[in-house]
Amino acid sequence: MRKVNKNFNAPPKALQRGFEEKKNSLLEQKSEHQFEGRIYNNATKQELKELYYSKCAYCESLMSDDTFTVEHYRPKKGSYSYYWLGYEWSNLLPVCDKCNNAKGDWFPVNVPSRVLPGSGKKCRIKTPLLLSNGDIDIDAMKANHPYLLSEEPYLLHPEIDEPKEFLLINYNGELVSRIEKDVNEYHYERAKQTIRIANLNREILIWKRRKIIEGFEILLKKQTVRFLEEIANQKDLSSSMRLAFFVVFEIIENQFNEEQEYTLTGWWIWENIKGILFNAVCKDNQEIEKMLDYALDLYIQSKC
Ligand SMILES: [Zn+2]
Structure with missing residues (x-):
């Protein structure tokens, strides 16, 4: 939504x-x-x-x-x-x-x-x-x-409420309430019942959202491997990072464009890119995590 x-x-x-x-x-x-x-x-x-x-x-x-x-x-x-x-x-x-x-x-x-x-x-x-x-x-x-x-x-x-304030997607592609029950019971119920009323966690929707997350993971992994393979030959690290990772960040960010399907998934991944994608790609390798953090900082600065 x-x-x-x-x-x-x-x-x-x-x-x-x-x-x-x-x-x-x-x-x-x-x-x-x-x-x-x-x-x-x-x-x-x-x-x-x-x-x-x-x-x-x-x-x-x-x-x-x-x-x-x-x-x-x-x-x-x-x-x-x-x-x-x-x-x-x-x-x-x-x-x-x-x-x-x-x-x-x-x-x-x-x-x-x-x-x-x-x-x-x-x-x-x-x-x-x-x-x-x-x-x-x-x-x-x-x-x-x-x-x-x-x-x-x-x-x-969807023309009155801001769905982002109520809903988020978990790693499995399921929609869940963003608000804890003990924080605001009515808002928690609104999220929960909206999911139930329109059956927003039907199998095909979970699968499609999961596919989006998986697609970004695969792309980020591929670009990370390519960048690391070529790192010895890199003269200008910043430019090489731009080439390798900006395309990934742009694709993820575009998933939130209004004409796209499942933009809530795109928004949620973009907002939590470190927690979701970097974690999945780095697998606790702090060097790679630092490198991706740096590439992301470069990307965000380039947008300012
Ligand atoms: Zn529908």
């Missing part, structure tokens, strides 16, 4: 028109409303595709037209239906069929579904917020509005 900037105030025109057209019947029919696919298709789908570089908002896999679905972050149907958000731009995400099937209408929240009336306690949101004239409050439909956030959803929203 990766943070994406979407302007919640500028929905695709077709979506906005569709909502205006359907608003009254939506509020009247509630969860019985028949949502029309044509409203999500074309312009809405295209805009989501561009914003996310055709990648799934949850697992970051590239999607074909066959696997691309327009997902409702808060479900429009089911036991807890947020029907009034069915055509809401901030509630729509491009999601692959695998994540979509795993999630279904599941949307757990941290607050109870029922509380005693008048108790003033927070409760799951079940109705839209209405203005004094009876019209629907458009602002309170946005996913980052305090009205909706008050129910404390567990599922991370």
Whole structure:
């Protein structure tokens, strides 16, 4: 998962028109409303595709037209239906069929579904917020509005939350919570439940993330061996280091580019390159470790 900037105030025109057209019947029919696919298709789908570089908002896999679905972050149907958000731009995400099937209408929240009336306690949101004239409050439909956030959803929203603050990848390629339970239980649960809701540790995803880590390890090992073999003939050590290692660092850094798949893996490896890759390549050989540290310093300086 990766943070994406979407302007919640500028929905695709077709979506906005569709909502205006359907608003009254939506509020009247509630969860019985028949949502029309044509409203999500074309312009809405295209805009989501561009914003996310055709990648799934949850697992970051590239999607074909066959696997691309327009997902409702808060479900429009089911036991807890947020029907009034069915055509809401901030509630729509491009999601692959695998994540979509795993999630279904599941949307757990941290607050109870029922509380005693008048108790003033927070409760799951079940109705839209209405203005004094009876019209629907458009602002309170946005996913980052305090009205909706008050129910404390567990599922991370890639356009509101920063996934890097909640999730990281372990050496085996599994997604895990970045936050310890005793530090912040709600945040810990958000990470854990997001992984569970979209099934983000399914076998194929773990394998693909592991392959990325392994690919970097193999490349760094290869370049290290080559550099050491030629070290006796090196006249200018810094230039030779640049030639041998900058290409590796660039490839790793590029893994975090927004159009790449699994950028969270790339980010995590880059942030922890010493602990993950250097450790694996050096195998406690401090001389090699020092050399790689030096090459990395040279690379970082060259970027300043
Ligand atoms: Zn997915």
